Amino acid sequence: MISENIIPLFVAIPLAGAFLTVLFKRIKGIPDTLGVMASAGAFALSILFVLKMEIGQRIIYNVGNWGGFQEVLGKIVGIQLVVDGLTTFMLVTVNLIAFLVAVYSISYMTRYTEKWQFYSLFLLMLAGMNGVLITGDMFNLFVFVEIASLASYALVAFGTEKRELEASFKYAVMGGIASLLILLGVIFLYSNTGTLNMGNMAKILDSSEEPVLIYLVFGLFLAGFGLKAAIIPFHAWLPDAHPSAPAPISAMLSGVLIKALGVYTLVRVFYCVFGFPEQVSSIFMTLGALSMIIAVLLALKQWDMKRLLAYHSISQIGYIILGFGIGSHLGIMGGLLHLFNHSVFKSLLFLNAGSLEYATGTRNLKEMGGLTKQMPVTSWTTLSASMSISGVPPFAGFWSKLIIILACIERGLWFYAIIAVLASILTLASFMKVTRYAFLGDIRKKLRNVVEVPVPMRIVMIILAIMCIFGGVLLLPGVRQGFLDQAVEVLSGVRGV
Amino acid sequence: MNAYMPYVLCTVLFCIGIYAILSKKNIIKIILGVVIAEYAVNLFLVLVAYKAGGRAAIFSETEVIYPESMVDPLPHALVLTSIVIGLATTAFLIALAIRLYGKYGTFDVTRMRELRG
Amino acid sequence: MSKEHEHGMTVIVKTVTRLTVGLIFLYGIYIILHGHLTPGGGFAGGVIIALSFMNLDLAFGGSVSAKVFSKGSTGVVEALGAVMFLALALIGLRYGGFFDNFLHPDGDPGQLVSAGIIPLENIAISLKVGAGLFGIFLTLIVLQKFESEKK
Numbered sequence: 001m002i003s004e005n006i007i008p009l010f011v012a013i014p015l016a017g018a019f020l021t022v023l024f025k026r027i028k029g030i031p032d033t034l035g036v037m038a039s040a041g042a043f044a045l046s047i048l049f050v051l052k053m054e055i056g057q058r059i060i061y062n063v064g065n066w067g068g069f070q071e072v073l074g075k076i077v078g079i080q081l082v083v084d085g086l087t088t089f090m091l092v093t094v095n096l097i098a099f100l101v102a103v104y105s106i107s108y109m110t111r112y113t114e115k116w117q118f119y120s121l122f123l124l125m126l127a128g129m130n131g132v133l134i135t136g137d138m139f140n141l142f143v144f145v146e147i148a149s150l151a152s153y154a155l156v157a158f159g160t161e162k163r164e165l166e167a168s169f170k171y172a173v174m175g176g177i178a179s180l181l182i183l184l185g186v187i188f189l190y191s192n193t194g195t196l197n198m199g200n201m202a203k204i205l206d207s208s209e210e211p212v213l214i215y216l217v218f219g220l221f222l223a224g225f226g227l228k229a230a231i232i233p234f235h236a237w238l239p240d241a242h243p244s245a246p247a248p249i250s251a252m253l254s255g256v257l258i259k260a261l262g263v264y265t266l267v268r269v270f271y272c273v274f275g276f277p278e279q280v281s282s283i284f285m286t287l288g289a290l291s292m293i294i295a296v297l298l299a300l301k302q303w304d305m306k307r308l309l310a311y312h313s314i315s316q317i318g319y320i321i322l323g324f325g326i327g328s329h330l331g332i333m334g335g336l337l338h339l340f341n342h343s344v345f346k347s348l349l350f351l352n353a354g355s356l357e358y359a360t361g362t363r364n365l366k367e368m369g370g371l372t373k374q375m376p377v378t379s380w381t382t383l384s385a386s387m388s389i390s391g392v393p394p395f396a397g398f399w400s401k402l403i404i405i406l407a408c409i410e411r412g413l414w415f416y417a418i419i420a421v422l423a424s425i426l427t428l429a430s431f432m433k434v435t436r437y438a439f440l441g442d443i444r445k446k447l448r449n450v451v452e453v454p455v456p457m458r459i460v461m462i463i464l465a466i467m468c469i470f471g472g473v474l475l476l477p478g479v480r481q482g483f484l485d486q487a488v489e490v491l492s493g494v495r496g497v
Numbered sequence: 498m499n500a501y502m503p504y505v506l507c508t509v510l511f512c513i514g515i516y517a518i519l520s521k522k523n524i525i526k527i528i529l530g531v532v533i534a535e536y537a538v539n540l541f542l543v544l545v546a547y548k549a550g551g552r553a554a555i556f557s558e559t560e561v562i563y564p565e566s567m568v569d570p571l572p573h574a575l576v577l578t579s580i581v582i583g584l585a586t587t588a589f590l591i592a593l594a595i596r597l598y599g600k601y602g603t604f605d606v607t608r609m610r611e612l613r614g
Numbered sequence: 615m616s617k618e619h620e621h622g623m624t625v626i627v628k629t630v631t632r633l634t635v636g637l638i639f640l641y642g643i644y645i646i647l648h649g650h651l652t653p654g655g656g657f658a659g660g661v662i663i664a665l666s667f668m669n670l671d672l673a674f675g676g677s678v679s680a681k682v683f684s685k686g687s688t689g690v691v692e693a694l695g696a697v698m699f700l701a702l703a704l705i706g707l708r709y710g711g712f713f714d715n716f717l718h719p720d721g722d723p724g725q726l727v728s729a730g731i732i733p734l735e736n737i738a739i740s741l742k743v744g745a746g747l748f749g750i751f752l753t754l755i756v757l758q759k760f761e762s763e764k765k
Contacts, residue, residue: 008703008712016700022693065711139575146582153589162600166609169593173518176531176586180511180538183579187538190572191545553653581657588750595754 006045007061007081010091010130011144013041018123025116032106035119039102039126043095049088050483058084060136076197082136085486089336090133090264092483093343094256098126100460101255104351105248107454108358112246118158125151125252129260138186138196145182145228145261149175152257155249156241167237167244174237178227185220188213202273218280221269229262231321232291235314239298242313243306243363247354250306254313255347259339263317267324271491276327284325289416291318292423300430305353305363305438308430309346312389315423316342322420323404326411329492334403336487341388341396341471348385348464352378355453355461356438365434370443374450377458379439381465386435388468390428396471503544510537524594524604531590535583539576546572622675631673638666642744649736650729656739663740664747676755685756688749695741702731702738 017038024030053059059082062070066078083091102122109115128148135141153175157168190196192213193204205214223234230238238258242250270280292315299311320342323335355378356371357363372379388395391402401424408417452458474484514534518527551568594604601609622628642662649655671679706714718730727733 005707005711008707012700012704012712016697016704019693019696019700022689023697062711064713064715065706139578143578143582146586150582150585150589157593157596160596162597162609165593165597165600169524169590169597172586172590172593173527173531176590177515177518177534179582179586180534183538184541187542187545187572196571555652577657584747588754592750592754 004059004061006048007059007083007134008063009045010042010134011127013045014038014123014127014130018120018127021116021120021123031116031119035105035122036099036102038123039095039099042126042130043092043099046088046091046095049083050092053083053085053088053486055481055486056085056489058082076195076200079140080136080197080199081134082199083134084490085488086264086268086336086490087133089340089483089487090260091130093340094126094129094133094260097255097343097347098122098129098252100464101248101251101347101351104251104354104457104460107456108248108354109246111358112158118155118246121151121155121158122249122252124148125155125257129256132260132265136198138189138198138201140196141265142179142182142186145265146179148257148261149179149228152249152253156245156253158246158249159244164244167240171237171241174227174234178224178234181220181224181227185217185224188217188220198268198273202275205273206275214274218270218274221266222280222283225262225266225269226287227262229258229266229317229321230314231262231287231317232294232314233287235291235295238314239307239310242310242350243304247306247350247357250309250354251347251350254310254350255343258313258317259320259343263320263324263339266321267491271324281325281327284321285413285416288318288320288322288325289419291315291321293318293419293426296423296426296430300426300433303365305356305365305434306350308365308434309349309353312349312427312430313342313346315427316346316389318423319401319404319420322416323407324491326404326407326413328407328411329488330403330410331407332491333484333488334400334407336484337403337474338397338400340474341400341468344464344467344471345385345388345397348381348461348468349389351457351461351464352382352385355457358453358457359450360447365437367444368438368447369441370439371447371450372439373443374447375452377452377461381461382439383435384465384468386431388471390431391424392428394469394472396468396474399472399475503541503547507537507541507544510534510540513537522605522607524597524606527606528587528590528594532583532587535579535586539579539583542572542576542579622678623673627673631669635666635669638669639663642666642740646736646740647733648726650732651726656736657743659736660740660743661747663744664751667744667748668751671751671755683745683748685749685752688745688752691745692742692749695738695743695745699735699738699742702735706731 017034021031021034024034061081061083063079063081069077102119105118105122109118112118125148128144128146128151131144132141132148135144153168153172156171157164186196189201193201193208195201195204227234227237242253245253270276270284274280295311295314295318299308299315302308302311316338320335320339323331323333323338325331353363355375356368359375359378360368360371362368384395388397391398401420405417405420408414408420473479511534514530514532514537517530517533519530521527521530546569548568550566552562552566554567554570555562597609598604639662642659642665644659645654645662646656646659649659667679667683670682703713706712706716709716715730715732717734718728722728
């Protein structure tokens with residue numbers, strides 16, 4: 001049993017870090033230290049939760065100590081924070097990547113001026129994401145989504161060049177519309193149920209019959225959270241926004257932000273509040289399959305390395321959504337595992353792209369070549385991440401894709417299974433291109449003086465690469481029960497599978 | 498009839514906002530579109546919570562106000578939060594617009610063509 | 615004519631501003647301190663305070679308002695407000711929970727000094743909002759000057 005008072009610290013620690021960074025911006029080294037320490041603290045707390053949570057445990061925390069009033073009034077007042085298996089799973093994913101990215105940024109962000117602004121916004125984004133994960137209140141969810149989104153808009157524009165500003169404008173306008181749709185959905189739900197608490201809402205919706213309004217809310221949430229998750233009809237901002245950000249932020253955006261704000265919220269709302277009705281399941285599967293195949297086809301023709309990776313993010317989100325859409329025990333497990341694996345290998349790939357840019361000054365694959373000798377660490381870690389994202393056994397990505405495909409077959413959805421395999425092959429093809437043009441072949445004359453990136457960046461890349469190779473360990477019986485199974489239980493318990 | 502008026506009004510306002518975002522070429526007009534759509538949603542939130550003859554949910558020492566005649570204060574708190582968020586988004590978008598103007602010398606989005614493909 | 619009349623708007627605007635700006639500022643403080651009793655509170659009061667500074671800036675030009683409240687100090691005050699708000703919330707952890715009202719949990723209706731940490735939090739919010747809004751205003755103004763210089 002752990003103290004409940006730890007729960008709000010997930011938001012409080014990064015927030016305190018963000019504002020203290022602003023206060024002590026003039027002292028050299030403080031922004032770096034605070035950035036790393038705050039994300040490390042949040043990561044340590046999330047690990048503590050994984051170790052100490054009992055199976056199937058659900059901790060509810062009343063903000064502002066309103067619990068006593070609830071017993072008197074007989075209804076929930078105030079905001080509740082809820083931590084269950086799914087939340088701890090996501091917390092570990094988000095805070096792990098955030099911690100590693102913070103360490104990586106110490107060296108990488110020396111390219112830019114005003115490092116304190118970067119760390120302040122970074123921690124603000126982390127606070128927003130952690131808040132989204134732990135909240136049990138609909139409107140609070142919206143507020144935290146907005147905090148994380150606003151920080152990410154600003155981070156995309158961090159370079160303040162033409163590209164960055166344009167991408168950020170596009171992202172901010174589309175993100176703004178998404179937020180409005182989410183808010184509209186929340187209003188409709190509130191006017192219908194009279195509560196904002198997710199657990200209460202689920203109970204009231206379960207017993208009442210008013211399907212028409214509910215379908216409207218489905219549409220609003222699907223469009224709103226779908227825009228944040230960049231599933232295919234709503235994806236237009238992602239290939240511009242993610243490559244324009246500085247590399248560590250690209251890693252954060254692609255690695256965890258679209259999952260925390262998009263996939264997690266979709267899953268949490270549709271599973272835990274609406275009980276995952278059949279129509280939503282088929283919509284999820286269709287959108288997932290579309291995202292997988294279209295995005296990977298678009299990725300094939302890209303020459304800008306980060307843009308190529310951004311399209312692959314959409315494609316891999318498709319896998320995750322497909323897994324959740326199937327809705328069986330196996331499908332949910334595959335979706336969650338792929339979510340974790342994708343966070344690891346996609347952030348590694350973006351950090352690799354950042355290292356290449358750091359060393360060579362370009363992102364265009366045509367201008368690289370033969371870098372294996374000069375940059376062995378970057379080259380080998382990129383290779384392992386590429387193998388993992390393409391689903392080559394025994395890398396981590398293989399296991400999660402295998403589970404999703406098996407879940408398709410188990411339900412008799414052969415069509416989706418074939419699309420998943422096909423998308424995987426095309427992914428492999430496009431990463432062959434990356435390896436071929438960036439690392440193999442003859443070295444170009446102007447790249448002869450390129451040296452490997454600084455040590456902190458190397459360490460981070462190696463850690464992530466090891467996780468790419470041995471990610472399948474999560475499926476071993478002893479490890480699985482504590483971490484993955486708890487999250488699967490939360491979701492599959494909803495449908496009674 | 499009257500009961501549907503808020504819905505109609507807010508839908509019309511929201512659609513005007515979305516129309517401005519989709520069809521206008523000037524960045525400032527796009528931002529205005531976002532603001533109009535945002536205010537349509539905020540207005541909707543307030544109108545949904547409207548109650549004829551309702552009072553603010555604050556007790557007073559000088560007169561007796563019954564809890565039954567009070568409006569639900571929660572939507573008002575929510576709309577304030579949502580306005581604050583809207584303020585931040587708008588301020589950020591305007592700052593971006595000014596920077597973009599500095600780079601391109603125009604507010605016309607059709608002339609900003611760095612990102613293609 | 616003293617030197618401060620070279621920038622900003624006409625004498626009429628300056629005179630009216632000189633008379634009203636203090637009142638606007640005081641009204642903002644009133645709204646903040648009565649936030650737990652009457653409609654208003656930290657956010658509304660903070661906006662009013664920021665407006666009084668904006669008024670100063672518009673009427674007298676940037677150099678006068680920079681003496682009172684410069685752009686660098688807006689950032690510091692804003693962060694201070696946020697840290698104060700968070701610290702109040704975290705102190706509550708010691709007594710019973712995040713945002714626990716540890717000073718005066720029950721409150722007396724209609725009394726000014728009776729709401730525990732709520733007025734303190736209102737003050738923190740008003741610092742954050744007032745400085746933040748004025749900072750946004752200054753940022754946009756500075757960018758505009760920078761653009762007109764370039765042309």
